[in-house]
Amino acid sequence: MNDSGILVVDKPQGWTSHQVVGRCRRLLGTRKVGHAGTLDPMATGVLVVGVNRATRLLGHLALTSKSYTATVRLGVATVTDDAEGEATSTAGAAGLGDDAIEAALAPLRGDIVQVPSTVSAIKIDGQRAYARARRGENVQLAGRPVTVSRFEVLGRRDATADGVAVVDLDVVVDCSSGTYIRALARDLGTALGVGGHLTALRRTKVGGFDLVGALTPVALTADPPRRPALIPLAEVARRSFACLELDADEARDVGHGRPLRRPVPAEVTALLHDDELLALYRPEGERAVPVAVLVG
Secondary structure (H helix, E strand, C coil): CCCCEEEEEEECCCCCHHHHHHHHHHHHCCCCEEEECCCCCCCEEEEEEEEHHHHHHHHHHCCCCEEEEEEEEECCEECCCECCCCEEECCCCCCCCHHHHHHHHHHHCEEEEECCCCCCCCEECCEEHHHHHHCCCCCCCCCEEEEEEEEEEEEEEEEEECCEEEEEEEEEEEECCCCCHHHHHHHHHHHHCCCEEEEEEEEEEECCEECCCCECHHHHCCCCCCCCCCECHHHHHHHHCEEEECCHHHHHHHHCCCCECCCCCCCCEEEEECCEEEEEEEEECCEEEEEEECCC
């Protein structure tokens, strides 16, 4: 079957994003499946999966804003900035007050420069940072600009972990693409002088896609498997991009990848005709040119 569209998966904990893609290939009976925005195995939540022609949209969908809920543990730092790595410091968080936490959160909001975790998938001289770090190399990553539009504490729990007094914060984060929630946990702990790492992460939204109607872990692994319904390309476009409706002559030209002889409203604009997504175009002077053509 050659159906094209987007599938939103609620990724199970312990699965890699690649494993989810492999399962979706079997469920949908096609090899042409990819995902937008990797989630670590520890994380759960929204993974946007593109099928057939929708794979051409994934690079653009991955660049959109994202939302998360997470748990940050203060008092312990780890080599990976999350619960999967060995502890590098156990200063503890006894006596840590809410006012101090709020004061440390403030500089981590807004337009900031963030140094990604050393175990990120960023490439250094063609090799993933995490691969170099696991070989024991000294990995130095450059800071990069990101936007954290929301970083708030929803709840606090004081506890003891392996004899260390810790503070667990349940937080919510809205941020730009490329933001590492692990790095926010690390930097919050560093600012407070006690160390910090991530113990839980759930992605609740990627652009216009959230967990409502997402393919659940139970449905993902059902036996016998059931073919899930895809979000059609036209709906994906309306959720994700500025849209422009074309007449029949324009649609014919776009199907051949020709320039559109009028401006488009955004840097990436979806062009539609008769409820079909034809292409993504970008402005070029008083006309527009193709970014990705999905028909023809």
